[in-house]
Amino acid sequence: AQSVTQLGSHVSVSEGALVLLRCNYSSSVPPYLFWYVQYPNQGLQLLLKYTSAATLVKGINGFEAEFKKSETSFHLTKPSAHMSDAAEYFCAVSGSDSWGKFQFGAGTQVVVTP
Amino acid sequence: KAGVTQTPRYLIKTRGQQVTLSCSPISGHRSVSWYQQTPGQGLQFLFEYFSETQRNKGNFPGRFSGRQFSNSRSEMNVSTLELGDSALYLCASSPRGAKEETQYFGPGTRLLVL
Numbered sequence: 236a237q238s239v240t241q242l243g244s245h246v247s248v249s250e251g252a253l254v255l256l257r258c259n260y261s262s263s264v265p266p267y268l269f270w271y272v273q274y275p276n277q278g279l280q281l282l283l284k285y286t287s288a289a290t291l292v293k294g295i296n297g298f299e300a301e302f303k304k305s306e307t308s309f310h311l312t313k314p315s316a317h318m319s320d321a322a323e324y325f326c327a328v329s330g331s332d333s334w335g336k337f338q339f340g341a342g343t344q345v346v347v348t349p
Numbered sequence: 350k351a352g353v354t355q356t357p358r359y360l361i362k363t364r365g366q367q368v369t370l371s372c373s374p375i376s377g378h379r380s381v382s383w384y385q386q387t388p389g390q391g392l393q394f395l396f397e398y399f400s401e402t403q404r405n406k407g408n409f410p411g412r413f414s415g416r417q418f419s420n421s422r423s424e425m426n427v428s429t430l431e432l433g434d435s436a437l438y439l440c441a442s443s444p445r446g447a448k449e450e451t452q453y454f455g456p457g458t459r460l461l462v463l
Contacts, residue, residue: 267448269452276456277456277457278353278439278454278455278457279439284451329448329449333405334380334397334405334447334448335381335382335398335399335441335443335452336382336394336407337394337452338394339384339392340391341391
């Protein structure tokens with residue numbers, strides 16, 4: 236079975252500061268990992284995904300994530316936060332028993348302060 | 350391409366009633382997955398359909414059911430509604446439901462059970 240753990244349910248960052256959202260996964264098979272963002276009253280939008288092609292993955296809106304097998308991590312970063320980054324972020328994993336099934340982390344709410 | 354659409358967007362029901370939610374996937378996508386999102390439990394997988402067949406199912410009671418039509422549109426039904434069924438119901442589509450594929454989410458249907 237696969238699972239993900241997101242450390243920190245709330246993160247507050249200053250505008251222009253580094254955004255770092257942590258995700259650790261558990262998987263018995265090579266995982267496929269995803270980061271999604273959810274704005275209020277909306278569905279989930281894909282930021283980026285890891286599918287074993289490259290360990291450093293670049294996504295939309297300046298976000299990137301690095302897959303570290305030794306640490307079973309897939310942390311999301313953005314060098315400089317913008318007010319529009321205020322949203323909830325979810326890490327997800329799919330795996331061997333997962334036709335159409337993602338296992339999501341609990342989510343991290345990001346607040347950006349001026 | 351048009352995105353995933355869900356109808357209705359908002360719904361208010363009373364305990365004991367039943368409800369049907371609809372999801373139209375991205376054109377060409379044959380896999381539709383459903384998720385329940387609540388503040389307490391987060392995002393939980395309900396089930397996945399592909400070519401009118403349920404291939405995967407989450408840990409929900411039998412009151413939750415679904416189906417898929419030949420045009421890949423999907424419906425989910427909840428019978429004998431309980432207060433705890435109040436949630437945002439999200440559907441997502443992908444070409445085949447394979448583990449490496451991105452799932453594209455609709456805006457969700459927000460269900461309130463009174």
